[in-house]
Amino acid sequence: MNFAKSEPLSVGVELELQLVRAHDRDLAHESGDLIERLKTKEVPGAIKPEVTLSMIELNSSVQKGFTGIAAELDAQRAAVVEAASVLNLGVCGGGAHPFHDWSERRVFPDERFKQVVQRYGYLAKQFTVFGQHIHIGCPDGDAAVYLVHMLTRYVPHFIALAAASPFYQGEDTQFQSSRLTAVSAFPLSGHIPFVRDWAEFTAYFQTMRDFGIVESMKDFYWDIRPKPEYGTIEIRVCDTPLTVRRAALLAAYAQALAAWLLAERPAEPVRAIYQVNAFNRFEACRFGCRGAIVDPFARRKRTIGEDILSTVAEAMPRAASLGGGEALAELAAGVRGNYSAADWLRERHTATGSLPDVVREACTLWARA
Amino acid sequence: MQELWWFLPGWPLVIGQFVVFGALLIGGLLGGEIAQRLAGLPRITGYVVVGILAGPEVLGLLRTPLSGEARALIDLALGLVVFELGHRLDVEWLRKNPWLALAAVGESVGAFFAIYGAMLYFGYSPLLASGAAAVGTATSPAVVMLIAHELRASGQITERAILFTAVNCAFAFVALTLLLPFLHLEQEADLRTALLHPIYLLGGALLLGFLACQLMLTLAGWLGKREDRQFILLIALVVLVVGLARAAGLTVVVALLAFGVFARNLDYDHALLPLRFGYAGQLLFVLLFVLTGASLEFYGLQTAWVVVAVYVLVRFLGKAFAILVLGRLSGLRAGGAGLLSVALVPMSGVAVIMVHDTEALFPAFGAELAAVVLSAAALLELVGPLATQLALRHAGEAHPEDGAG
Numbered sequence: 001m002n003f004a005k006s007e008p009l010s011v012g013v014e015l016e017l018q019l020v021r022a023h024d025r026d027l028a029h030e031s032g033d034l035i036e037r038l039k040t041k042e043v044p045g046a047i048k049p050e051v052t053l054s055m056i057e058l059n060s061s062v063q064k065g066f067t068g069i070a071a072e073l074d075a076q077r078a079a080v081v082e083a084a085s086v087l088n089l090g091v092c093g094g095g096a097h098p099f100h101d102w103s104e105r106r107v108f109p110d111e112r113f114k115q116v117v118q119r120y121g122y123l124a125k126q127f128t129v130f131g132q133h134i135h136i137g138c139p140d141g142d143a144a145v146y147l148v149h150m151l152t153r154y155v156p157h158f159i160a161l162a163a164a165s166p167f168y169q170g171e172d173t174q175f176q177s178s179r180l181t182a183v184s185a186f187p188l189s190g191h192i193p194f195v196r197d198w199a200e201f202t203a204y205f206q207t208m209r210d211f212g213i214v215e216s217m218k219d220f221y222w223d224i225r226p227k228p229e230y231g232t233i234e235i236r237v238c239d240t241p242l243t244v245r246r247a248a249l250l251a252a253y254a255q256a257l258a259a260w261l262l263a264e265r266p267a268e269p270v271r272a273i274y275q276v277n278a279f280n281r282f283e284a285c286r287f288g289c290r291g292a293i294v295d296p297f298a299r300r301k302r303t304i305g306e307d308i309l310s311t312v313a314e315a316m317p318r319a320a321s322l323g324g325g326e327a328l329a330e331l332a333a334g335v336r337g338n339y340s341a342a343d344w345l346r347e348r349h350t351a352t353g354s355l356p357d358v359v360r361e362a363c364t365l366w367a368r369a
Numbered sequence: 370m371q372e373l374w375w376f377l378p379g380w381p382l383v384i385g386q387f388v389v390f391g392a393l394l395i396g397g398l399l400g401g402e403i404a405q406r407l408a409g410l411p412r413i414t415g416y417v418v419v420g421i422l423a424g425p426e427v428l429g430l431l432r433t434p435l436s437g438e439a440r441a442l443i444d445l446a447l448g449l450v451v452f453e454l455g456h457r458l459d460v461e462w463l464r465k466n467p468w469l470a471l472a473a474v475g476e477s478v479g480a481f482f483a484i485y486g487a488m489l490y491f492g493y494s495p496l497l498a499s500g501a502a503a504v505g506t507a508t509s510p511a512v513v514m515l516i517a518h519e520l521r522a523s524g525q526i527t528e529r530a531i532l533f534t535a536v537n538c539a540f541a542f543v544a545l546t547l548l549l550p551f552l553h554l555e556q557e558a559d560l561r562t563a564l565l566h567p568i569y570l571l572g573g574a575l576l577l578g579f580l581a582c583q584l585m586l587t588l589a590g591w592l593g594k595r596e597d598r599q600f601i602l603l604i605a606l607v608v609l610v611v612g613l614a615r616a617a618g619l620t621v622v623v624a625l626l627a628f629g630v631f632a633r634n635l636d637y638d639h640a641l642l643p644l645r646f647g648y649a650g651q652l653l654f655v656l657l658f659v660l661t662g663a664s665l666e667f668y669g670l671q672t673a674w675v676v677v678a679v680y681v682l683v684r685f686l687g688k689a690f691a692i693l694v695l696g697r698l699s700g701l702r703a704g705g706a707g708l709l710s711v712a713l714v715p716m717s718g719v720a721v722i723m724v725h726d727t728e729a730l731f732p733a734f735g736a737e738l739a740a741v742v743l744s745a746a747a748l749l750e751l752v753g754p755l756a757t758q759l760a761l762r763h764a765g766e767a768h769p770e771d772g773a774g
Contacts, residue, residue, distance in 0.1 A: 021523065023457055024643030029766065033525050036702050086469075086700040087525060088462040104521075106769060353594035357639055 001202045003141035006231030007062065008262075009322065010137035011255045013069055015058040015240050015247055016050060016130040017080070018097055020090040020363065025356035027054035027100040027128070028089050031108060037083040044072050047080065051113045052105040052128045054097075056080070062137070065255060066324040070248035074369060077244045081367045090363035093247075094345065095130055095165030095179035095239025098355040102126045102169070123186060129179040132162060132238040132247050134254045137231060141198025143262060144226040144233050148192050149269035150261045151254075152277060154311065155223055155237050156284035156293045160304045161331065162238035162250055163288045164341035167355060176288035176342040179239050180281070188214065189221040194271055201226065223281075233258075237281075242341045242365050252327035256319035257311070263318065272296035288340050305335050386438045389431070390656060393423065397659040411754040413515055413658050418751075420662020434663035435725055441615075446657035447511060447718060448611045448625040449604075451538070453644055454510040455629020457528075458535040468699035473533050475691025476713070477540035480506045483687025487679050488741075496551055500727065500738050503548060504720045505684045505745065507541035508534040509753060511661075512715035515654055516757040524766030526705055530712040530757070533692075535626070538719065542623045545723060546570050552731050573619045578627025581610045582635060590640040599642050604649070620726065622719060661718045661750065669744030677744045684745075688713050705764065712760035715753025720746045 019028045031053045038047050046059040058076045063069045084091045105125040107117050117124040138144040163176035175181075183189050195201045208214045217225060227234045235254055241247050260266075276294040283291030289305035312332045319328045348358045397416040404415030423430040435443070463470040481502045488498035513534045517527050546567045553563035585606050592598045607625065614624040632641060669677055689710035696706030724742055728735025761767050 021528075022459055022462065023528075026643075029523050030525060033700070033702050037700055083700075085465045088459060088466070088528060104768070109765070352639065354642055356643055357594075360639065 001205060001228055003138075003144060003198060003226070003228045004231035006137035007064075008137050008139045008143075009255060009259050010062045010064060010232075011069055011251050012062050012135040012230075012232070013058075013060045013073060013247060013251050014133040014135075015073070015093075015244075016055050016132070017058065017240065017366075018092050018094060018130055018359075019054055019056065019084070020092065020097070020359055022088045022090060025090065025359040025363075027097050027105070029053040029106050030087060030089055031056045033087055034080070034083055034089065037086060038079060041079050041083065043079040044075050047076065049108045049110065049113075051108060051116055051124060053108050054100070054105060054128055055130060062135075065322045066248055066252035066327040069251045070245060073244040073248055077366070078369070090360070092359060092362040092366045093130070093164065093240045093242040094341070094362055095163070095177055096168050096182075097128070097130075098167035098345075098358055099170040100128065102128060120186070126185070127182055129165065129182045130240040131179065131236060132240050132250065134158075134235045134238065134251050135227065135230060135232040136235075136254055136258045138226075138233055138258075139262075141201070141226070141228065144228075145192075145195060145198055145201055146265075146269065147233050147258055147261060148224045148226060149194070149273060150267070151224055151233070151235065151257065152191060153273050153296060154257060155235075155277070156280045156291065156304050157308050157311065158235055158237050158250065158254070159239075159281065159284035160288045160291065161253070161308065161335075162241055162246075162341070163285070164239040164242055164345065166342040166346055167349070167358070170355065172346065172349075175286050176340060177239050177285045180237060180285050183221055186221045188219055191222050191274060191277060192220075192225065194269070194274060239341070242344070242362055243368070244366075246341070249327045249331050252319065252322075252324035253312075253315075253331055255322055256315040256324050256328055259318035259322060260315040266314075267297050270296060272299075288342060289335055289338070305338075308332070308335050390438075390442070393419075393431070393659045394652070394655055396423065397655040400659075401655065411516055411758045412519060413512060413754040414751060416655055416658035417662035417665070417754075420659040421665055422662075423659065424663030424665070426665075426667070431660070431663040434660045435722070439660050441611075442653070442656055443660050443718070443722070444611050444615065444621045445608065446653035447722070448607050448621055449646065449650055449653060450511045450514050450657075451622045451625040451719075452603075452607055452629040452632075453514060453646065454531065454535045454538065455626045455631075456633045456644055457531045458539075458630045458633060459532070460630075460634045462532070466699060468695050469529075469532075472691050472695035472699050473536040474540075475695065476533055476688050477506050477537040479690045480537065480684055480687040481540070481544065483683040483690075484680060487683045488676075491676050491679070493737075496548065496555065497734065497737055500545070500548055500734065501680070501742050503541050503544035504723050504738070504742050505541075505680065505716065506544065507538045507716065507719050507723075508688075508713045509715035509718055509720070509750075510534050510538055511654065511657060511718050512750075512754050513712070513757055515658075516754055516761065518651075520758065520761055520766075521768035522761040522766045523768075524761075524764060525701060526708050526712060526764040527761055527766050529701070529709055530760075533709070533713055535630070537688075537713075538622075538626060539630075541719075541723070542620065542626070543571065545727070546620075546623075552727075552734060555734075556731065570620060571623070573617060574614065574623035575627050577610060577613060577617070577619060577624045578629075579631055581606050581624075581628045582631035585632060586636060586638075586640050590638065594640075594642055596642055596645070600645070600647075603644070622722070657718065661721065664721055665747035665750055666739070666743045667747050669740035670748070673741055673744070676741050677748065680741055680745045681748060684716070685710070685714060708760040708764045712757045714749060714756040716746050716749040 021028045045061045048057045060072045102125045165179040168178040223237045273296045276296045280293040291304045292301045396419045400415035400419035401412030404410040484502035484505045485498050549567040550563040614621040693706045
């Protein structure tokens with residue numbers, strides 16, 4: 001399997017968005033109408049349908065850094081909000097719709113999506129959750145394998161910084177991010193096996209294909225996976241944030257971390273990364289930045305918030321040279337100020353007294369530049 | 370012997386309205402299921418057919434479906450539907466999408482003038498023609514809302530069918546009210562009566578709707594966002610407004626429509642939760658359609674079937690024109706405009722009531738209006754639900770489980 005050429009450390013973002021009805025703020029079934037409407041507009045990047053009619057996906061083009069990502073996502077946001085208003089639809093971020101009924105979901109009329117539903121049954125509809133995927137360009141396959149392993153150590157950071165799905169099926173889950181639980185049900189979720197380099201990974205993939213378990217990399221629902229066709233690795237654990245700016249900040253953080261790891265090679269991957277992974281991941285989903293995780297290298301526990309702040313400090317010089325210094329500073333300030341999208345959603349729920357109101361306010365927040 | 374059995378009732382039993390309504394409910398329920406299971410027809414069609422069978426023209430179980438307690442039930446059921454309809458008239462949407470606003474108004478105006486022109490052609494007086502046109506402009510709110518509920522439909526065609534129905538009902542009521550002065554003058558009434566009557570009707574209904582809305586918003590704000598409490602509050606206020614409108618001689622549906630529109634658009638603090646009528650609503654709606662079925666009159670079909678056919682046809686074309694012209698501009702996907710036009714075909718309950726209310730005030734006028742309009746309403750009461758169901762299913766907006774047919 002060839003690992004395509006890409007601009008090292010370039011970034012790209014995919015954002016899955018919720019489409020909601022105006023009259024009751026439940027999920028709409030109108031992605032087809034919205035996408036057709038957007039076809040008539042000049043919008044940078046790409047806007048695509050997703051498996052259910054209640055979501056659309058924004059794809060940025062390949063960007064050099066924070067400024068480009070932020071500007072492009074904002075242009076897409078504005079175009080989508082404008083087109084949605086013509087159809088009286090609300091658009092919002094967040095990792096899960098707070099009160100939709102998964103059995104009400106309808107599948108986008110497309111062969112591939114129909115196959116997904118046929119194969120996975122109710123999982124496919126329950127999978128109506130909304131995530132942000134971040135692509136980072138890698139110089140080669142070996143670098144990609146190294147990055148996937150090393151970034152796994154930082155998966156709790158991305159979960160905690162993006163966590164925006166405290167409500168699910170009408171209930172407060174007590175989690176900061178309930179979305180990832182929906183992913184775990186899939187047979188090919190989890191993480192990459194502990195392979196040393198691209199050759200070993202290719203052999204693993206070949207074996208899985210010979211078994212008839214997978215056909216392409218698309219079939220792995222891993223937290224972080226190599227994407228050889230693009231020459232990137234893809235981080236898939238983030239909930240869609242409540243604003244495009246936050247999404248761009250997360251992309252800048254991923255880029256800075258990758259730059260720092262590839263340039264300084266602060267450590268070599270160890271199996272301990274995966275021994276602590278499930279525990280750390282749970283802490284991040286459940287408690288966000290307040291969770292305590294185990295550092296598999298230093299072999300000690302500390303809160304995710306503290307861990308993020310010290311990592312930001314390490315990666316800052318790289319971020320600055322990539323034009324993302326300001327972004328990382330903003331992210332760190334948020335951690336110090338205890339910002340959390342999940343807490344904001346809970347706070348709005350307490351203030352307004354109903355989940356439809358929470359969705360309405362999330363739509364207003366999203367529509368703002 | 371006589372003394373021994375004193376506790377037995379006299380024979381034959383005096384059957385009260387309750388027994389009749391209970392029986393109608395069972396009949397409607399079974400009719401709806403039969404229509405749905407055997408023929409894949411909308412349940413509503415089953416309710417209506419049961420009503421026709423029970424009505425004065427066939428079995429005669431229900432002799433006066435539009436008076437007394439039956440009329441009160443109709444007003445209540447229709448009140449609920451029309452309130453929900455008004456609650457879906459989102460002024461903000463019309464403001465953000467002016468082409469949509471134009472299409473909605475155009476749909477009403479198109480239907481009105483298409484019917485008006487056709488009636489003039491058949492030699493009816495301008496006054497009678499405009500009466501027939503005003504009544505025909507309205508799409509049946511009950512049919513559109515109930516088919517949408519039954520199919521669990523959701524999407525652009527559904528939303529727009531509901532929105533356009535709200536607009537064309539409002540248009541029809543206003544148009545019919547504006548005709549009143551001319552009717553009064555025709556009957557050589559006092560000029561002051563001619564002018565004050567419509568002002569009272571429209572102003573009174575708007576005021577009643579506004580006050581009910583303010584009361585509901587205040588109480589809902591105090592009760593908090595609990596679905597159960599807000600549901601009771603809503604039913605209570607709908608019953609109250611129906612009662613007050615009847616007492617004050619106002620048009621019940623207009624007051625409820627205004628109530629709904631105000632409740633949607635004046636709820637700045639978002640005090641109200643999204644509406645859900647559930648089983649309680651469905652119960653009333655079964656009765657509504659059985660009673661509507663019983664009140665259908667087909668006699669015009671024998672005497673004036675050409676006029677009736679033309680009426681139905683030009684009404685459809687008049688409605689479709691603006692929708693087809695402005696469809697794409699207002700954001701409908703290809704093919705959506707045609708489906709929306711078909712979804713708006715139903716005409717019924719409200720039209721029948723408008724004709725009867727007019728007949729009560731102006732017997733001669735009402736009777737002449739009735740022959741054609743009531744026959745058209747009867748025809749469309751049977752065809753309309755099917756048209757809406759077909760349109761929403763074709764649009765792919767029905768819930769897959771309910772929309773497989």
